[in-house]
Amino acid sequence: MKIVFFGSPGSGKGTQATELATGYSLTHVSTGELFRAKVLDHTRIGRRIGDTIAAGSLVDDITANYVLFKAIDGLNRFLVDGYPRNVAQAKIFDVHLDNLGTGLTCALFIDVPVEVAEERLIRRRSQRQDKVVNYKRADDAPAVIHHRFDVYRKQTEPLIQYYSDRIIRVDGTGTPTQVTRKIVKALQEWE
Numbered sequence: 459m460k461i462v463f464f465g466s467p468g469s470g471k472g473t474q475a476t477e478l479a480t481g482y483s484l485t486h487v488s489t490g491e492l493f494r495a496k497v498l499d500h501t502r503i504g505r506r507i508g509d510t511i512a513a514g515s516l517v518d519d520i521t522a523n524y525v526l527f528k529a530i531d532g533l534n535r536f537l538v539d540g541y542p543r544n545v546a547q548a549k550i551f552d553v554h555l556d557n558l559g560t561g562l563t564c565a566l567f568i569d570v571p572v573e574v575a576e577e578r579l580i581r582r583r584s585q586r587q588d589k590v591v592n593y594k595r596a597d598d599a600p601a602v603i604h605h606r607f608d609v610y611r612k613q614t615e616p617l618i619q620y621y622s623d624r625i626i627r628v629d630g631t632g633t634p635t636q637v638t639r640k641i642v643k644a645l646q647e648w649e
């Protein structure tokens with residue numbers, strides 16, 4: 459089983475990917491997490507990636523492809539969250555898997571209206587401040603949130619069309635538990 463997860467920022471894809479990976483015994487690969495870990499290396503590449511993430515833009519495709527291909531190397535069962543982020547990445551990923559004699563099982567799209575997702579992110583940020591949590595994602599700053607949605611609409615949303623032959627579209631509104639149930643049901647119907 460090889461799944462990609464996509465959705466807008468604030469769609470809950472990270473939370474759902476973690477649940478699903480556990481339930482289906484899949485290796486969860488999150489490119490966002492991999493990049494955030496690279497930032498901590500304090501190398502030149504790490505700094506460049508950190509600046510890109512903080513600005514809410516996408517890391518360049520060559521770096522993203524390299525990091526992802528390395529992360530899934532040798533894995534038969536995986537769930538990728540955060541990649542592909544644009545059609546160019548989706549195409550090269552298909553070629554890569556095809557060269558390995560395999561392909562994606564499906565592409566799972568968590569569908570949350572952009573206004574709802576944006577609202578969630580803004581709320582998450584203010585709740586973090588209330589609790590005086592030390593860790594704050596720089597890309598959760600209000601101005602950056604708008605840019606991330608812009609990037610999502612222009613670059614990531616076209617994946618809906620690209621994956622139209624193997625997309626599972628799940629309504630991502632509701633509580634995390636409700637959404638997980640919807641995903642499990644949709645996956646069972648797909649299989």
Ligand code: ADP
Nearest residue numbers: 467468489490510511515516517522540541543
């Ligand atoms: P989000 O909640 O915004 O979807 P992620 O954790 O998936 O967050 O990603 C955080 C950031 O990491 C993105 O805004 C982007 O800068 C970078 N990133 C993650 N995956 C990719 C990718 N496949 N291609 C380019 N940049 C990526």
